[in-house]
Amino acid sequence: MNKMPVMQRIKKPTTRKGKKVLLAKEPKPVEGPKQCLFMQGRHPSERTRKLLKDIYDLKKPDAAYFTRKNDIVPFEDASLIEKLCDKKDAALFGVGSHSKKRPHNIILGRTFNYSILDMIELGAENFKAMSEFQNMKVLAGLKPCLLFNGPAWDLNQDLKRLKSLFTDFFYREKVETIRLQGLEHVLSFTATDDGMIYLRSYRIQLKKSGQRTPRVELEEIGPSIDFKLRRTKLAADDLFKEACRIPREAKSGVKKNISRDPFGSKLGRIHMGKQDVSKLQTRKMKGLKKTAEEKKQMLQKKKKAKKAASQAEAQA
Amino acid sequence: MDIVNQILEREQKKSEKYKPITVEKHLELEFDVGTLLAFDSNDLDTKSLSSKKDTYLQSLTRDNTQLLLNKVWELPTERIDEAVVVRLPQPTTILPRAKPVPKPKPLTKWQEFAKAKGITKKKKDKLEWDEQLQKWVPLYGFKKAAAEKEKNWLIEVPQNVNPMTDMYEKKATEKSEKVSKNELQRLKNIARARKVKIPRVGIPVTSDKASATQLATAATVAKASTASLGKFQDKLPKEKDARGKGIHELIPGKERKRKAPIPTPQAERENNLSMIDKILNKRPKIDIEKAVSKHINDEQLQRSEEKKNFKPPKGKRKAAGKGNVTNFSAKKPKGGRGQRNPSKKNPGRKRR
Known part of the structure; x- marks a missing residue:
């Protein structure tokens, strides 16, 4: 499914607001945080519902939570999810469902250009909600520290992609600077060799250490989930590579030919192309125009020259 | 020395009061400080993971967090609105985009x-x-x-x-x-x-409003619209084919001329060199068939020349001979139906 750019459509938007919406939906070189949709599939269990709600709480404000049940089976038919992601302009989704075959099922995934890129199915074997930890939580919208423990994250291909997916879900957005006191949330993902993934969430307490760098102490705030890896649907390598392309605008290269002199003023060296002199329009001036007399003289001269030439020819 | 020892002791006591900020790890962690991410590839302690899962995970995470934050605290700090901030480096983890990289918008004609x-x-x-x-x-x-x-x-x-x-x-x-x-x-x-072909638009041509060029075009197109692509159509005196931009494409049977692409300097050089080689190494071609037929022709000419110059010996031969001497051949005698005389008024069969 390859869509054309939104604004290159033939029908013009009727209203100014409609135009603004379409413009906002257009692909941009540098993208903001990805929006996320949390949905409930067929017969979600209490656990999956709470779990999705907790992840939604962690993901706020870049997320939406659909409270109604929908007949969503992403691995069988992803068209509904693609449609919803298009409608809500979201690139991440989480679906919870529950069945005898796959109890407490959570599907996390992302889209590229409104079509599914990756989908990973996880079974929630153990779950302790955020509300069960009775302590102070972190502020919403904080950028968490992400920790991936265990060699399995690098060895297993599915887990490697899941690591990228989890990073995509929780890293929020690229920032230039960060407040040191704002570093108060850690999400830890521990993968074992038997396909278990332990998600833990802690609040950081910075303690004095007698040095500049503080001593870190953690307090669990929830949710705490034990995931089991189930089905996966990963993007083909070339599609993933295409999705990971970095536009030229986002690349930070060294700017050449810019220097500063000792007084701090900016100096630039520019390279000019060769000028096309033949196309140069010089100034037209009345003073440079030929008078009628001059023109006459020129004509006579020409005639004389012609005559002389013809005579010479005849003699020869 | 006393003072030095005293200070060292005091420092030691001070540091003993606090817990350490250093962590011993078998393998170094991989950090991506730009995204505040750390990856610990050390093997997990399976024994304690099964027995005291939560406490083990917490201590493991604490150690790794300490290492990550140590890295963050090393970064240069700034002060923005009463808050101490650090400038994060570029993230090294590359995450997929939500939408493809936008292509530059095509310019309009204007x-x-x-x-x-x-x-x-x-x-x-x-x-x-x-x-x-x-x-x-x-x-x-x-x-x-x-x-x-x-x-x-x-x-x-x-x-x-x-x-x-x-x-x-x-x-x-x-x-x-x-x-x-x-x-x-x-x-x-x-x-x-979008590179879509659209029909050329303009004022629809009606017979009373068509211009000379439009009429000429129509005539040329009509003439070429026969099964033989107008090959056998007569021309009027002083009639000229319509010419101009886009007319050539309208005429059936005319192929579009395409300019050959400009060759690369290397290819051009090669072409020129091969042409020079061809000219310099030119040898006359030998067409054996032609040579043989020429030889035969020459021989025949020679023979006919010989025959012309041949003077028959006088006497016997003359009496025996009748008719044309030059027409000597082993052919059957004509039996009186000899050559016709073209100089006569009414050529026909030789009569006797």
């Missing part, structure tokens, strides 16, 4: 032209002073139509126009034509950008 000519858009004021109304009038949009109405409460009919024309209606049609022309050009630009 934009292309303006770029080639170096024409830049001039910013116009939204309001313009109107001398007639003595007030500021918007250039477009809100209240523009009202101002126009106020201004054009009367429109003079020019001398060269039918005095019964409705100038208001004329003005309205002109405006709507402009709008539709603009829309057409917008659509054309979209088609051009």
